[in-house]
Amino acid sequence: MGSRNTRSFGLTRVQGGGYAYSLWKSSSGTHRQRACKITLGAMVKRLSHYDRAGRAQMVDVSAKTISRRSATASAFVALKPAVLKALPKNPKGDPFEVARLAGIMAAKRTAELIPMCHPLPLSHVDVTVRLCENGVAISSQVATTATTGVEMEALTAASIAALTVYDMCKALDKGIAIREVVLERKTGGKSSDYIRPRSEK
Numbered sequence: 001m002g003s004r005n006t007r008s009f010g011l012t013r014v015q016g017g018g019y020a021y022s023l024w025k026s027s028s029g030t031h032r033q034r035a036c037k038i039t040l041g042a043m044v045k046r047l048s049h050y051d052r053a054g055r056a057q058m059v060d061v062s063a064k065t066i067s068r069r070s071a072t073a074s075a076f077v078a079l080k081p082a083v084l085k086a087l088p089k090n091p092k093g094d095p096f097e098v099a100r101l102a103g104i105m106a107a108k109r110t111a112e113l114i115p116m117c118h119p120l121p122l123s124h125v126d127v128t129v130r131l132c133e134n135g136v137a138i139s140s141q142v143a144t145t146a147t148t149g150v151e152m153e154a155l156t157a158a159s160i161a162a163l164t165v166y167d168m169c170k171a172l173d174k175g176i177a178i179r180e181v182v183l184e185r186k187t188g189g190k191s192s193d194y195i196r197p198r199s200e201k
Contacts, residue, residue, distance in 0.1 A: 058116045064147040069188030070124075071142050073154035075162040075181040078135040083172045087131070095168035096129040099138070103127035103161030107142050107153040117152050120144045125153070127161050136165050139184075149189050155181060 087095060104125045111119040124143040129136055140157035142150040162178045169176060185195045 056116065058118070059148075061118060061147040064190070066145060066147055067188050068143065068145045069149045069186070070144075071149060071151045071154035071186040072184040073140050073151075073158040073182065074184050075138040075158040076132075076135055076179045077138070077162050077165045078177040078179060079169065080173055080175075083169050083176070084131070084135075086172055087169070090168060092168050095165055096131070096136070098168060099129050099136075099161040099164040100127045102164040103138070103140055103157040106160035107140065107150075107157035110153045110156045113156060114152055118146075118148050120146050120148070120150060120153065122150065122153065125157060127157050129161060129165070136162075138162055138165075149186055151183055151186050154186075155183060 092098070104127055106113075107125045107127075108122060111117045122142060122144050124141070126141045128139045130139075138158050138161045140154045140161065142153040142157060144150050144153075159178075159181050162181065166176050166178060182196060183194070185193070187193045
């Protein structure tokens with residue numbers, strides 16, 4: 001029988017930040033190990049919720065300029081024809097109105113749900129729930145005048161509204177799918193405005 005080569009690797013956290021990457025190469029019963037350190041320096045520049053040691057942190061935004069910021073998010077709940085037909089007769093009430101209110105309430109409590117989010121004074125929250133041919137389209141709009149943005153508030157509103165539609169309709173179909181929870185746009189702040197490319201919609 002010819003020799004068989006196998007490879008395996010490990011990733012271990014090391015003191016002072018970063019990770020040690022080890023590669024084991026086995027050939028005919030022999031093992032060799034190579035290791036190199038992968039630092040989080042480049043990653044930290046992009047991920048502000050981590051300090052230099054790789055620990056999660058809440059970003060200090062006290063030095064940032066107070067300005068108007070807004071965000072829009074969307075979600076889609078795919079429903080079967082039988083579920084769509086039964087919506088007007090839902091014994092729990094109007095699923096769309098309940099979902100809309102749930103989304104608004106969720107936006108205001110985002111900081112309690114997402115660990116590193118800042119509590120923000122929201123000046124506007126709006127959630128729309130629209131019936132489509134194959135499901136329910138949800139859109140959320142959130143605005144504030146503060147030192148950080150409201151992307152997470154908009155995404156939370158859309159997500160919770162979608163989950164509420166599921167809750168209101170799950171008696172008819174446990175296989176309801178929540179899809180495409182995305183940020184559509186954001187404005188304000190130091191970073192440039194964002195609009196989701198049409199190719200991704």
